Amino acid sequence: MGTTVIAGVELIRKGLAKPVGSLTQMATIRLGRRTENRTPKIKEFVPLEKLENIVFGAWDIFPDNAYEAALDAGVLSVEDLNKVRPELEHIVPMAAVFDSKYVKRLDGPNKKQGKNKMESAEQLMEDMARFKSQNNLDRVVIVWCGSTEIFLEPVPVWADLESFEKGLSDNHDAISSSMIYAYAALKSGIPYVNGAPHMTHDIPALLELAKKNNVPVAGKDFKTGQTMMKTILAPGIKARMLGCTGWFSTNILGNRDGEVLDEPLSFKSKEVTKLSVLEYILQVEKYPELYKDLYHKVKINYYPPRGDNKEGWDNIDIFGWLGYPMQIKVNFLCRDSILAAPIVLDLALFIDLAQRAGLGGIQEWLSFYLKSPMTAQGLYPEHDLFIQLIKLKNTLRYLMGENLITHLGWEYYFD
């Protein structure tokens, strides 16, 4: 999906396409009373970096330049890609840190050869520094757009920074490639966003590092497709206090993602983030009469005829007044990369804003974009897309010194 972001931004900069799906580029924000009619665009309200100033870089296990990689991905039309071909051909990936132990069914030639994981981290830090100086940049942010790694159980080496760094030098098995990237970024003071469901920096050791260096972080797992839909529908069902006995979700998809997720260990990472969404939104423990019998099942099926497109099918068994049953079925013909690309852009711009505002550590206000939002210890995550949106917008208002919106609206009637 990385190339979909890059090609898209290039097209948008040339005025050949619109950044649909991006709040930083398109959304407005209401300020003050409904009757004031003050609703600037977010990008005019908050000092976000401009699209014109962005320079893209990437690591990849395949040495193809961004034009070749985009053709191969098959998301954007050849016609569209050709409009920005020179810009894309210019972007050649750096050699990646990668071990197919963590991403089954995938491998490629463009890899670094560190003698241990610490050395790999150092090579990445050099890459980052070089990229910044060569391109004459003020600031850098990193967003993970790669494949999902397998599920790993928590181990002591994750517990604090010291153990983690020792683990890097010892080549510890429980340190996956993505963790090496996150470590390198945070060590370099670079904000890091994790778009996949694996843990990466959502472990004590790396959160300690983020705090220490006051670097903002966000994750995990871009909220697209079926789960995005679930975080739209489930809040609606709960808002109306309708019960739910079953939610069956199945997906068919035909790209590399589908192939990787056909592997049970990778799927487990995904399944965990996909399943917990409902539990939190529906608050089973608060509403046992409505949700205690909920049977929730998520399936992903590799289905080559679908190509990069994806199709989700949900069956939702709900019940209403006196327990009478009803059913909702949703068929979503979607495109993962098309839904994910504006998320990548927004997260990059917002986390850069956070850094400039001096906000280090977990940025919960960016939960809006994530299937499995990171939170402060002891806090349950908010999965409801609409609460997440209010949180995001009220954070922006707060940062800019505007009144928070409560939707009370008393003044229109009773003052």
Add this chain to the structure above:
Amino acid sequence: MGTTVIAGVELIRKGLAKPVGSLTQMATIRLGRRTENRTPKIKEFVPLEKLENIVFGAWDIFPDNAYEAALDAGVLSVEDLNKVRPELEHIVPMAAVFDSKYVKRLDGPNKKQGKNKMESAEQLMEDMARFKSQNNLDRVVIVWCGSTEIFLEPVPVWADLESFEKGLSDNHDAISSSMIYAYAALKSGIPYVNGAPHMTHDIPALLELAKKNNVPVAGKDFKTGQTMMKTILAPGIKARMLGCTGWFSTNILGNRDGEVLDEPLSFKSKEVTKLSVLEYILQVEKYPELYKDLYHKVKINYYPPRGDNKEGWDNIDIFGWLGYPMQIKVNFLCRDSILAAPIVLDLALFIDLAQRAGLGGIQEWLSFYLKSPMTAQGLYPEHDLFIQLIKLKNTLRYLMGENLITHLGWEYYFD
């Protein structure tokens, strides 16, 4: 649907069923910080009237008692109805004010014979007073659960109370039966809720009366079925700044409602409330790049095999990053009366609360339950179910002196 409410409340009072779908009976409300874990039930937080104290009365053009009417409606199972048969048989409808000029394809024998509309209104006021005294009640509220009347164009007779009262005496054609009920209620100081899409009290004359007598009112059109779903999905689409080129909605339903709405004039009332929902939620004027080409079509089809059940089918054409298209299809096997019954109960209890709290006129905070919420003049309605829910809950918090919730959550991270 009236009998579904009544039978349901009787079953619930006996502990034989749950008030699923009712916020007043089941929902909780978060107070204070997320970490305080204060989330009482709404009914324990706000002084709502108890279910045990409710007494039901009704007007109907058919003289059947509530047991007979419920059997005929075919919503609840015979088994369930038999459990509260005596209570239902006890409820016999008063003679209705009705003119099939306003509800085509429907007529019945149990009607009042006033010599003009003012006399009809006076008969209704006598009914209300008698019902209150015979049942030894403190307070009364009225909720319209009847059929949809035909669409009427605004006329001068609606413009102020004086003209309206003259119109009643003159038997003016533009005063429909439901308006006579609303007039009688407001004149008697009784809160009135309109669950159908026709105008009823959403006209200057009757709002003037509501204000004068400081009586709370709410309406229009219970938010159930496909439109409820639309006000869940559309905010999600807009939240993510996805574009929309088309939304096609069709319904099949087999009950009296379906038969009445097969009549074009009645459907027009419905269509107006159904169509405007999207326009407001998507804010076409603010987001022309995303929604200016939106083609929105709503169809209702009378389909007898469905009986009281209903089936909605939506096709939604959306687009994302760079304009690439996707599709969402929703098939909703629903039951209108099952979705509407808890709304009737909640609106009755909340509007009663409003009256005791001294809140007269339009209760916009009850928009949550309505397809076409009434608002103060000059204010656009909020159709987003999630904004409506925050409005409702923050209103309750405000009434009880609790802090409003903004979902900012700054304190968990940066203080």
Add this chain to the structure above:
Amino acid sequence: MGTTVIAGVELIRKGLAKPVGSLTQMATIRLGRRTENRTPKIKEFVPLEKLENIVFGAWDIFPDNAYEAALDAGVLSVEDLNKVRPELEHIVPMAAVFDSKYVKRLDGPNKKQGKNKMESAEQLMEDMARFKSQNNLDRVVIVWCGSTEIFLEPVPVWADLESFEKGLSDNHDAISSSMIYAYAALKSGIPYVNGAPHMTHDIPALLELAKKNNVPVAGKDFKTGQTMMKTILAPGIKARMLGCTGWFSTNILGNRDGEVLDEPLSFKSKEVTKLSVLEYILQVEKYPELYKDLYHKVKINYYPPRGDNKEGWDNIDIFGWLGYPMQIKVNFLCRDSILAAPIVLDLALFIDLAQRAGLGGIQEWLSFYLKSPMTAQGLYPEHDLFIQLIKLKNTLRYLMGENLITHLGWEYYFD
């Protein structure tokens, strides 16, 4: 859809695409016993005209050549059309006989100006003769691919050839444009196929003419989309003796067809052919216990976002053992022209075959391709797609002197 046929045949002749959907080009036919393994392609078994020898001509109310018209139709990709651009540009339509009295919401400049309908017919006959001689052709066939005309009630002028010819001279209102084409063709000894639902030659006068000149005819209404699906599913439901209480079919489509059918009079023509399908397949009079309560409804909705694509949605209420209910829902994302184009080709080739075989009048064995097949007087039409296919194939076997297939298969077991 005419240009989709022409462009397709050109692409196929160049080896750039496959004639998918065409039995004459792709299907095989089993001959003899299952164990003989004799299954030649139909085109190798029966002496059909070769694709290479076909020359296309057309009438159209718009003067655009076939390349321009195809671009405008938006069915085939620009990329595909460009591969056969010169061939398509070469085909320029002759001026059409057209009166928007019979096709509402449509008009164009490229029309003949006959002083009455007989004169128009004569002009068409001249066109046909000229087309044949200029292109040095042995034979010509005509297939109607134009819009649906409005529904017309039978009148005496249709009753016999003499009255009809008088009607032509008198400019009789009940003689629509398509009838003038059919008359001109049959008069010239040219086979005529009607792909739309209007009557055209399915009237006594023109059948008399077809018989008199021993010219084969076929029609009406190409079987595509939802009705094709219906003639697949309904035979399956009946085969298993499952009951059916309701069948609701709705369509959304965004092309000129959708616009024309939004006009009630045109839709009526269509509705008649669409509705009768189920009645015949399910044999309501033979199976009252299963189908007497069947409620069948067909809707067509003009929905511009769909473009030339079409989407059908069916809800089918069936019941099984002891009357227990079940439901089938079908969502068909189809493309009318893509489904219709091979039908046009097959009908042209088969009716040409019929003419060479000396078979005049109605060709019931071509019912396979038609929503409303014409039959001999007194015969009910066969709508079951599978019976139609056996009829077609057994006709071919019969013409070529092969044994008919009965699927008995006794010999494999008991001889």
Add this chain to the structure above:
Amino acid sequence: MGTTVIAGVELIRKGLAKPVGSLTQMATIRLGRRTENRTPKIKEFVPLEKLENIVFGAWDIFPDNAYEAALDAGVLSVEDLNKVRPELEHIVPMAAVFDSKYVKRLDGPNKKQGKNKMESAEQLMEDMARFKSQNNLDRVVIVWCGSTEIFLEPVPVWADLESFEKGLSDNHDAISSSMIYAYAALKSGIPYVNGAPHMTHDIPALLELAKKNNVPVAGKDFKTGQTMMKTILAPGIKARMLGCTGWFSTNILGNRDGEVLDEPLSFKSKEVTKLSVLEYILQVEKYPELYKDLYHKVKINYYPPRGDNKEGWDNIDIFGWLGYPMQIKVNFLCRDSILAAPIVLDLALFIDLAQRAGLGGIQEWLSFYLKSPMTAQGLYPEHDLFIQLIKLKNTLRYLMGENLITHLGWEYYFD
């Protein structure tokens, strides 16, 4: 599903329900020309045994009588079951031959204790003889309605009757419980039908026995639900020579069947019969241009909220003229037992007819009812529901000396 058959037949005998789905009870058969109008009911045309004369017996690992078992199955309503309660309570199952080695996740107390499999077979033969004499019956047939056994690879012990009988005495692992039933039946001269996908008598040893004793047999796997739908749709797609690149089928079901099939070894038996259906119908080897890339996937998901109901969802990727793609999606809300019950009845009556007609061995003409029809060696099975129906009806016509139907219909036009 056994109790659904029994309870249904009892209800039908009392005139309280209809045998919907049963060809023997409801279907007609056309004889002679279309114009002769001779279409008697099958049961009036062929000498089938009457429902009144049927006596039911059963083996089951649970000792519950048929009333208790039916209540537990939850297919028929309590109301319906109570109408035939005494008849059902009267039917108490005999102790079953069962080994949970062959049906994982299932076990029960009501089992025979033979010292080896031959002894078990002898005990079953005694049961059969006793059942026949105690009920004073002329003839007996057996239909397997039990769970699916695990998939077994062919072994030499299946190769001929002698090895098989030795295997029975040796307690050979490759002889499953269902094979013991089939052996006992055929040995006793009793026709045997296999409604599950496991092999049972579709092995050389038992076919040898069937032939030797001239006993008719049929199988395998009742054609219901999604596969039934597939054998309706796939012939339609092929009839029209449309291509197919993918067919994804998923099921959710909540009963014991779902639980058993959640076990991979049991699912494998099912998968084999489910997958081969498409391959045969579409004739991949004959139409490589249309079907060589077909990706066919079948999933079964245990989903308790569905109970005995079942829901199938299919996505079918087809292509038409020039390769342009289209999609069909089918959502089938079905009930397996309701679809299977009339099949059990029909197979019992037809196989009894076959025996009286002296037809021993495989009855291919009963393929209509089966997902994986048994055929003579060297013959490919016919999966097309419509060819199967013609085969069945032409067999009946042949048995009764009527002309076979070919649907040629030449005589109506050209003689």
